[in-house]
Amino acid sequence: MxxxxxxxxxxxxxxxxxxxxxxxxxxxxxxxxxxxxxxxxxxxxxxxxSLDAKNIPVGIAVEKADIITQSLSDSFEQSEFFKPSYYHSIQQAQLALEERKIDGIVWLRSNFSQNLQAGKQAPIEIIINGVDSNQANITMGYIQGVWQSWLTLFSNARGIQLNLPVVLEQRVWFNSALxxxxxxxxxxxxxxxxxxxxxxxxxxxxxxxxxxxxxxxxxxxxxxxxxxxxxxxxxxxxxxxxxxxxxxxxxxxxxxxxxxxxxxxxxxxxxxxxxxxxxxxxxxxxxxxxxxxxxxxxxxxxxxxxxxxxxxxxxxxxxxxxxxxxxxxxxxxxxxxxxxxxxxxxxxxxxxxxxxxxxxxxxxxxxxxxxxxxxxxx
Amino acid sequence: MQVNTQYFSQIFALALKEFLALFRDKRSRLILVFPPLLQILIFGFAATYDLDNVPIAIYNQDQGQVSREFISQFEGSETFEIIEYIKKDSDIAPLIDNKDVLLVLNIEPQFSDKLQQGKSAKVQVILDGRNSNTAMTAMNYIASMNLDFNQKWSAQHGATGPKVALQVRNWYNENLQSRWFILPGILVSLILVVILLVTALSVAREREAGTFDQLLVTPMNPTQILIGKAIPGIVIGLLESTLILIIIVKLFQIPIQGDIAALYFGLFLFLLAATGIGLVISAISLTQQQAVLGAFLFIVPAVVLSGFTTPIANMPDSVQLLTYLNPLRYFLIILRGVFLEGNGFTLLFSQFWPMAIIGVVCLAFAGWLFRHRMY
Structure with a gap:
């Protein structure tokens, strides 16, 4: 049954x-x-x-070109993360940013090199399109990287030993190449x-x-x-x-x-x-x-x-x-x-x-x- | 003249019938309104790349004062939450493996001494790379905190070297809130799902019930049927989008900087394109199941390749070309342009016409399929 x-x-x-x-x-x-x-x-x-940005289009606005600004441009040129384009005035660069041709601007004013050599404050101004905030953060991280390596290079060439106080060492487990x-x-x-x-x-x-x-x-x-x-x-x-x-x-x-x-x-x-x-x-x-x-x-x-x-x-x-x-x-x-x-x-x-x-x-x-x-x- | 009014009254009658078919059933009424509203609320709060209260652990091998100063930055931070101070190397692996913490800060012995002697001191950051984007974002936060620490330290202890600092401004989204970027994408995805299902099932339902043949032998021509079937999707889409837009502006407080008329013109073209695609799927499908699956086969790639969560610029060139066929791509640019960048008709013109073309081509194809796909 x-x-x-x-x-x-x-x-x-x-x-x-x-x-x-x-x-x-x-x-x-x-x-x-x-x-x-x-x-x-x-x-x-x-x-x-992909969330990995490469060849980020960035505009470098150099108001007065010389050897120092050239060395900074070269640092961006050598980075695999950036595809720089050049502008002679900040207005041109801002227009390109508005038209979404570039994602960020590195702005060197006309007195940049002069102030730098005189030992005065010489800020580099950065403008980033923040609409995609995640991408903006990543771009900023890469710009900082370029900036620091340029700074070290620039100081060493002038015989100044540049000691960063705290150095971060990044170790990513499971996916080291990110x-x-x-x-x-x-x-x-x-x-x-x-x-x-x-x-x-x-x-x-x-x-x-x-x-x-x-x-x-x-x-x-x-x-x-x-x-x-x-x-x-x-x-x-x-x-x-x-x-x-x-x-x-x-x-x-x-x-x-x-x-x-x-x-x-x-x-x-x-x-x-x-x-x-x-x-x-x-x-x-x-x-x-x-x-x-x-x-x-x-x-x-x-x-x-x-x-x-x-x-x-x-x-x-x-x-x-x-x-x-x-x-x-x-x-x-x-x-x-x-x-x-x-x-x-x-x-x-x-x-x-x-x-x-x-x-x-x-x-x-x-x-x-x-x-x-x-x-x-x- | 007589013919003309009859032409439109027939379309009107069909559109009315479509609305009744959708709203007759209580469950159908509810499913059209509530899930999208609920989802915009939940996803709106959930979807952010910004880190907040991320659990971390600290392994301080140094005994000095400076390392405590360094750590205090993390204690005061809203981004990170220190959940454990560990004492030995072997504690690191289990914490990260078990996902208890996202990262461990490992401060070397003699950290304070080295700094006070003017040397460089090392901090190792060990991150869980299982989500590499989160890991990288966290690393960026730490790097900028470290930058602040270094600048303060150098200023206090007599810095040498060039005084070149970065001054950063972020346009359009000054505080870099990723919610501002993602919410428009959620709006587009939710509307796409609703519209596509409404239109994709409209013809398939009649085919399954056998009433589509009857519709074809009425005095209405395919163009009239097409318009009558397209109206409900566009009307529902306009109403639902308006509701969601109100939530985005009032609840999430994202300001509309640009021209609302341009936004609505874009919305209309987007709905036209989505309706066209939905009707093509519907005209091809023989059953409602096929229509739902077909809608789905379109929705998922369209959402993923819209630039909603991951930027189109990071895609390979061939995939970037593919996104030009995606109406979501254009509408997202319009939404973000109007919301964040304050754009109007002139800057957005290049986004309008591709959607119009996609809409007209799809609608024409659907109309052709009505007549030519008969079983």
């Missing part, structure tokens, strides 16, 4: 699985999402998006997985309601649990497939080191994938309408994963109540795990604490989904 029961159950589940598989295969759009999206996004983030690709690529994998998980499943139950096939499913002996499992399993396989593609691209194409264990990453990803899929499923069950489901899934997945996960913006710097909200974003935990597994290695405190948070989410989601999904018509 029990044998019969389980075999009937597994037959029903297999039937449901087959139906879902066929739906996925017949409508290639979800396969496209699962396999094209990661590739497109990874290439965009790997090649397209290559932004190394953190953007693992971060974007988390964003991809969030979107794929929620978006794929957000439509699947809403679609059945809207088309009226939900009633047809309800009159079958299929239990709610079997139906949901039948909906989740194919998308889980699809989602994990795109995860493997993403990791392979990250490691072999973009050269992101994988310092942690591959199997730990597989486990962490499966856990996260389940959470994402269940969020999509919950949205789908509640919405019962594809328009609402689509809007909710996008509102709940893409932008939160992009902005609140700590992938781009540092969570510690957010106001306290926003930090509170980030605890509700599953991508937050996965970003921390991925960046650690790729760049730092198996740091167990980070991996386990975040996995625990995801497990709690999974548990709550299972409860919510099973309480919301009953075989009843409204």
């Amino acid at each position: 029990t044998v019969n029961k389980t075999s009937a159950r597994s037959r029903r589940l297999m039937g449901m699985l087959r139906k879902e598989m066929w739906q996925i295969i017949r409508d290639p759009s979800s396969i496209a999402i699962a396999f094209v999206m990661p590739v497109v996004l990874l290439f965009m983030f790997g090649y397209g998006v 290559n932004s690709r190394l953190f953007l690529v693992p971060g974007v994998i988390a964003v991809i997985m969030t979107m794929i998980g929620s978006l794929l499943t957000a439509m699947v139950v809403a679609r059945e309601w809207e088309r009226g096939t939900m009633e047809a499913l309800m009159v079958t002996p299929l239990s709610m649990k079997e139906m949901l499992a039948g909906k989740l399993i194919p998308y889980f396989i699809l989602g994990m497939g795109s995860m493997f593609i993403s990791v392979a691209l990250a490691v072999w194409w973009f050269g992101v080191p994988l310092r942690g264990s591959f199997w730990v990453m597989v486990l962490a990803s499966s856990l996260f994938m389940m959470v994402s899929l269940l969020i999509g499923l919950l949205i789908s069950i509640i919405s019962k309408n594809q328009f609402v489901a689509g809007q909710t899934a996008i509102a709940a997945s893409f932008l939160p994963a992009f902005l609140l996960s700590g992938f781009l913006f540092d969570i510690n710097s957010m106001p306290a109540f926003i930090q509170g909200i980030t605890y509700l974003i599953p991508a937050r935990y996965f970003v921390a795990q991925l960046q650690t597994l790729f760049l730092a290695g198996n740091v167990w405190p980070v991996i386990l604490s975040n996995a625990f948070a995801l497990l709690v989410m999974l548990f709550v989601l299972v409860l919510l989904v099973s309480s919301k999904s009953r075989k009843t018509l409204e």
